[in-house]
Amino acid sequence: ELTTTILSMKDYIDKQNLRFISWGENIIQILSKMTEYPDYIVFYIEIGYSNKQNIHDIDEKVVKVFETMKYITNHNKRKCSILCVYPHDQTLAFAEYSALGGFFKSLHLENSLVSFKMVQIEPNEFKNISVGKLIIQELQEKCNGEEIAYFKGKRYEKRLFEIVEESNAPSIYRERGVYLITGGFGGTASIIAQYLARTYHANLILTSRRNLGKNEIIKLKEIEKAGGKAIYIKADISNQEDVTALVDNSIEHFGHINGVLHTAGIIKDAMLSNKDIQDIKQVLMPKVYGTR
Numbered sequence: 289e290l291t292t293t294i295l296s297m298k299d300y301i302d303k304q305n306l307r308f309i310s311w312g313e314n315i316i317q318i319l320s321k322m323t324e325y326p327d328y329i330v331f332y333i334e335i336g337y338s339n340k341q342n343i344h345d346i347d348e349k350v351v352k353v354f355e356t357m358k359y360i361t362n363h364n365k366r367k368c369s370i371l372c373v374y375p376h377d378q379t380l381a382f383a384e385y386s387a388l389g390g391f392f393k394s395l396h397l398e399n400s401l402v403s404f405k406m407v408q409i410e411p412n413e414f415k416n417i418s419v420g421k422l423i424i425q426e427l428q429e430k431c432n433g434e435e436i437a438y439f440k441g442k443r444y445e446k447r448l449f450e451i452v453e454e455s456n457a458p459s460i461y462r463e464r465g466v467y468l469i470t471g472g473f474g475g476t477a478s479i480i481a482q483y484l485a486r487t488y489h490a491n492l493i494l495t496s497r498r499n500l501g502k503n504e505i506i507k508l509k510e511i512e513k514a515g516g517k518a519i520y521i522k523a524d525i526s527n528q529e530d531v532t533a534l535v536d537n538s539i540e541h542f543g544h545i546n547g548v549l550h551t552a553g554i555i556k557d558a559m560l561s562n563k564d565i566q567d568i569k570q571v572l573m574p575k576v577y578g579t580r
Contacts, residue, residue, distance in 0.1 A: 311349055316359050325364040328427050329356075330371040335384050350384055354391070354568055361399050362561050369431040370404040371423060375411050376437070383579040387572055393433060398560060405431040409438045461488050466542040468534075470525045470578065471551035472496030473504050480549055481507075485516025492518040493538045493545075495525065496552065525552045525578035552578055 309315055319325065333349045353372075360368060370392060374385050385408075392404040407426055409419070426436065435446035461467075467484055471477040472494045484490035492511060498504070500520050511518040521537055523530040538545055552574040556567045 311352060315352060315356050319356070319359060319363075325360065325366065325368065327367070328369050328371065329360075330373060330423055330427075332373045333385070333388070334375055350388065351565055353388065354565060357391075357395060357402070358560050358563070361395070361402060364401070367401050367403070369427060370402065371407060371426055371431065372404065373407045373409060373419075373423065376408050376439070383576040387576050389435060395560060396433060403431040403433070405434045405436060407436045407438070410440070459488075460547075461490070462546055464489050464491060465546040466491045466493070466538070466544055468493045468495065468538055468545055468548045469551065470495055470549070470574070471553065472498065472520065473507050474551060474553075476551040477549075478507060480551065481511050481516070481518065482514055485511045485514035485518070489515045490517075491542050492516055493534075493542070494518060494520050495523045495534055497522065497524050525550075526573040531578075550575075550578060 309318055331349075331353055333353070335349065357370075372388060372392065374388075385406075389406045392402075392406070395402055396404060405426060407422075409422075422438070437444045437446070461484065465484075465488060467490055469477050469481055469492060473496060477494065477496075481492055481494065484492060494508070499522065504520060508518045508520060519541060521534050523534040525531060535545070554570050554574055556563070556571050558567065
């Protein structure tokens with residue numbers, strides 16, 4: 289029998305042998321009163337998103353996941369398996385789901401007692417399968433950081449494998465194409481910019497929040513020496529007005545944009561026990577909000 293805490297799954301699965309906690313309840317308070325911490329925790333997270341929502345809003349469910357896991361890692365000294373279930377979502381909410389997967393991966397590296405599995409379910413699947421049985425099935429198998437998806441009655445597992453590119457295969461990059469690179473003059477952005485300039489004589493727009501200084505001007509000249517063209521436009525990728533102006537200015541200069549390479553990021557390295565929600569928001573800004 290599984291001792292399982294389910295968060296906000298009342299409409300989806302049978303309640304037999306499961307304890308439910310709604311998102312509106314004080315999860316930390318409930319956990320603090322338990323004589324034993326649960327061996328399994330299942331989060332069902334459905335993030336509401338609309339174009340009217342403030343782009344810098346962080347969904348309350350994401351905040352509660354963070355707070356719950358911080359409490360558990362600080363107080364629980366036994367193994368705990370996490371199942372994070374979420375709907376297949378083609379709106380801009382997908383960025384939050386991806387961020388949660390990254391959060392749990394980092395948490396597992398930090399605390400080996402915590403293991404997890406991400407399970408994505410197409411909304412139509414709720415009509416065709418017993419989600420309760422599906423969850424029990426997934427929990428009975430070890431949680432090793434898998435990313436699972438259920439589509440049209442089939443189970444898929446995300447895996448990495450090497451692709452051997454054929455020598456005559458067409459490139460995704462265009463000769464003299466126009467590419468916008470966020471993260472401006474960071475290490476990853478610089479490597480990509482040099483490669484595109486050297487290999488494809490690309491026209492590049494580099495952007496970041498920093499002012500254009502002496503070192504940045506030198507890097508722009510290095511790109512031109514490598515065979516490309518480059519301009520710099522200062523912008524905060526998490527600010528909608530900045531991004532609109534960035535795209536407009538880029539198109540005005542080069543006529544179009546063939547692709548975007550999003551390398552911007554903020555590092556707030558610390559153990560989870562030393563993080564607060566403001567740290568989380570700052571890390572999410574360029575990645576999640578920037579993606580939106």
